[in-house]
Amino acid sequence: MWFFSAEEKELQKVCRDFASRELAPFAEKHDHEESFNLSAFKKMGELGVLGITADPEYGGAGLGATAATIVMEEFGKACAGSTLSYLAHSILCVNNIQNNGSPEQKVKYLPKLISGEHIGCMGMSEPEYGSDAVGIQTKAKKTDDGFEINGTKMWITNAQYADVAYVYTRTGEERKNLSTFIVEKGTPGFHVGKPIHKMGMRSSPTGELVFDKARVNKSQLVGKEGDSIYHMMKNLDIERITIAGISLGIAQACVDQCVKYAMERKQFGKHIGNFQLIQKMIAEMATETEMMRTFLYSIAKEYDNGVRGPSVAAMVKLQIPKMATKIALDAIQLHGGYGYSREFPLERMMRDNKLNEIGAGTNEVMIMIIAKNLLKDMRD
Amino acid sequence: MMNELQLELKNQLNKFCLSKIEPHMEHDDETEEFRMSLFNELGSLGFCGMTIPEEYGGAGLTYTDSAIALEEIAKYSVAYAVTVSVSTMVQAIIYDFGNKSQKEKYLPKLTSGEEIGAFCLSESGAGSDAGSLKTTAKKVDGGYILNGNKMWITSGGIAKTYIVMARTGGEGSKGISSFIVRDGAPGLSFGKKEKKMGWRASPTREVIFENCFVPDDQRLLAEGEGFKVAMAALDKGRITIGAVAVGLAQRALEESVKYSLTRQQFNQAIFEFQGLQFMMADMACEIEASRLLVLEAAKFYDIGKPNQKIASFAKLKATDTAMKVTTDAVQILGGVGYTREYPLERFMRDAKVLQIVEGTNQVQRVVIARQLKKEFSKH
Numbered sequence: 170m171w172f173f174s175a176e177e178k179e180l181q182k183v184c185r186d187f188a189s190r191e192l193a194p195f196a197e198k199h200d201h202e203e204s205f206n207l208s209a210f211k212k213m214g215e216l217g218v219l220g221i222t223a224d225p226e227y228g229g230a231g232l233g234a235t236a237a238t239i240v241m242e243e244f245g246k247a248c249a250g251s252t253l254s255y256l257a258h259s260i261l262c263v264n265n266i267q268n269n270g271s272p273e274q275k276v277k278y279l280p281k282l283i284s285g286e287h288i289g290c291m292g293m294s295e296p297e298y299g300s301d302a303v304g305i306q307t308k309a310k311k312t313d314d315g316f317e318i319n320g321t322k323m324w325i326t327n328a329q330y331a332d333v334a335y336v337y338t339r340t341g342e343e344r345k346n347l348s349t350f351i352v353e354k355g356t357p358g359f360h361v362g363k364p365i366h367k368m369g370m371r372s373s374p375t376g377e378l379v380f381d382k383a384r385v386n387k388s389q390l391v392g393k394e395g396d397s398i399y400h401m402m403k404n405l406d407i408e409r410i411t412i413a414g415i416s417l418g419i420a421q422a423c424v425d426q427c428v429k430y431a432m433e434r435k436q437f438g439k440h441i442g443n444f445q446l447i448q449k450m451i452a453e454m455a456t457e458t459e460m461m462r463t464f465l466y467s468i469a470k471e472y473d474n475g476v477r478g479p480s481v482a483a484m485v486k487l488q489i490p491k492m493a494t495k496i497a498l499d500a501i502q503l504h505g506g507y508g509y510s511r512e513f514p515l516e517r518m519m520r521d522n523k524l525n526e527i528g529a530g531t532n533e534v535m536i537m538i539i540a541k542n543l544l545k546d547m548r549d
Numbered sequence: 550m551m552n553e554l555q556l557e558l559k560n561q562l563n564k565f566c567l568s569k570i571e572p573h574m575e576h577d578d579e580t581e582e583f584r585m586s587l588f589n590e591l592g593s594l595g596f597c598g599m600t601i602p603e604e605y606g607g608a609g610l611t612y613t614d615s616a617i618a619l620e621e622i623a624k625y626s627v628a629y630a631v632t633v634s635v636s637t638m639v640q641a642i643i644y645d646f647g648n649k650s651q652k653e654k655y656l657p658k659l660t661s662g663e664e665i666g667a668f669c670l671s672e673s674g675a676g677s678d679a680g681s682l683k684t685t686a687k688k689v690d691g692g693y694i695l696n697g698n699k700m701w702i703t704s705g706g707i708a709k710t711y712i713v714m715a716r717t718g719g720e721g722s723k724g725i726s727s728f729i730v731r732d733g734a735p736g737l738s739f740g741k742k743e744k745k746m747g748w749r750a751s752p753t754r755e756v757i758f759e760n761c762f763v764p765d766d767q768r769l770l771a772e773g774e775g776f777k778v779a780m781a782a783l784d785k786g787r788i789t790i791g792a793v794a795v796g797l798a799q800r801a802l803e804e805s806v807k808y809s810l811t812r813q814q815f816n817q818a819i820f821e822f823q824g825l826q827f828m829m830a831d832m833a834c835e836i837e838a839s840r841l842l843v844l845e846a847a848k849f850y851d852i853g854k855p856n857q858k859i860a861s862f863a864k865l866k867a868t869d870t871a872m873k874v875t876t877d878a879v880q881i882l883g884g885v886g887y888t889r890e891y892p893l894e895r896f897m898r899d900a901k902v903l904q905i906v907e908g909t910n911q912v913q914r915v916v917i918a919r920q921l922k923k924e925f926s927k928h
Contacts, residue, residue: 201744294884298814299814299883299884300814300819304814304815323884324884365888366888367887367894368888368889368895369887435674436677437677437678438678438681494876498872501746501901502910502911505905506671506676508905509745509746509747510745511744511745512744516745516901519746520746520894523894523897526880527887528884531880531883533880536824
């Protein structure tokens, strides 16, 4: 984009190289085996992107949402599953500790998370509380020296690999009385439940976090007791912007692959790129992708500049993944039988992208947020 | 409106699929496993040769009946519905274009469901442009020598009877002839099993001919009449694939309604949100429209006046609907819809290829446009 800083342009190039070397060649294998590309994840630490938004004093890159979205797009082109794990680590865990943790908590957790020595995750959703996230029922009860946590967190990206979990709990009966804890692997009473098998994003591990009288020291409480709703909502904005970056990467990869194929594949004696039907599909998907790019990075840049219009993150999150699913479906269609086979990455991209219409708030919840904000002066 | 026989077929299949097929589908989708015994059982119930007359072991049913039956099977497994659909298409080819001895020799084992039939038209370089196929059949004493590779063959490797389109003459569609080739023929082998996004319980494989000898009496019709055979078969395939798409979409709708009535968020069943009600109302309406088109196309067949345009409408509309409905169904179930604990994500993967097989939906549009041109050029 024309408004990228020199640093952001350099980041884009470095991430593109990294993705083509460390992610793309292994994406099909990890998708098929439903396994995590741990070695690539560790190398992201060396690359310096695991703490993309964190302060340099803790080893972070000190960049913003625009930079994080650039990483998502470039990684997302190659392997969306690995990128989702990267997002759960860098945005849901690291960025949350950076913004809401105490200086002691930052010193304790950030350096190892940013170097890649530790892996992070975040626990918000529960089996019965998905779209209705504020209703969560995992309870933290005060004890002499800390808290006792009981409950189950569901759909947790990186659950099986996480050393550190950033967990939202309920500390009071009032709906908004939520508190957050940093829970370490090995905490008594805390364990990881069964892995969740998914349609796509299969190279990104998903599991449950189970708290059965888990004891945490009060030093693990993030911020003040009962004030988590505010930072929960705030982090959802950057989560929604960056996850849309994965969908943008997928859409761009689909366009690139379609252009290549239309110039190679011959039917009825000529390259299929000569047919208007194919031209229409390619022209439309390229145009849509360009719209997605302009929209997404404009909002990301505004976010970095502190201009945070109401519900724009929800608008980005609603529109971009939805358009990317359509583009990926059309890309498969354009490739016919080959698109449907696992020889080409398109069917994986479509499966992967569908998650982005569900995770980090479903399309329907985005509609609810956008509409509620637009209609906020309505009396009845 | 279904007649008594059709209701009976539907109920019988519902019972069978629910108890015998449904319990295996998640596992078999994951492991890419096809169970011949299940196909055999469908055969013994009379569902593997529905439209073939009883004298050859078929059930003597209409295309309308068969569309209803395929819809029901597809509600539980697109993979088995498609296996039945393709095998039935092979039977229709032999019945419509074969001579008496060919019918007597090859049909009974197919109609009974003891064996499966496969249709070999596509090649790596000839998909939508089927007329450009390169597999050759060279005339020799007493028969033909076939050479070439066929791609994307549904039931490749598990089928025993293959209908093969090969070139006996010059370039273009007029140089193509069709042959019956049996598994085990010298020079016939199978390439790699395709790894696919969906239809994973139904094997798709490359079929390879290397100096494969096929005797004269296994040629269908005269030399050069093969393309006609292929096109007639695809016309029927459009109806059956349409029926499969309707079944798949219907099931996805049923799962969506059931789930949204029980799932509570914000203190009410999510069904009560208008956003979801509108999605499901659209789904139901589109499915019914697709079903009626499929039945209309089938009816034209049953009265002996096949209508290519209506058949293309049915395939296009029903499969686009199945894609849209299954995608929305995953969305309605949210996180659990995306997991393999529920079958919705499989439905969505299975739907995509319906838009590609039996003529891609782009080709259907070309066919429809060609018919429109023809109709309007008459005046």
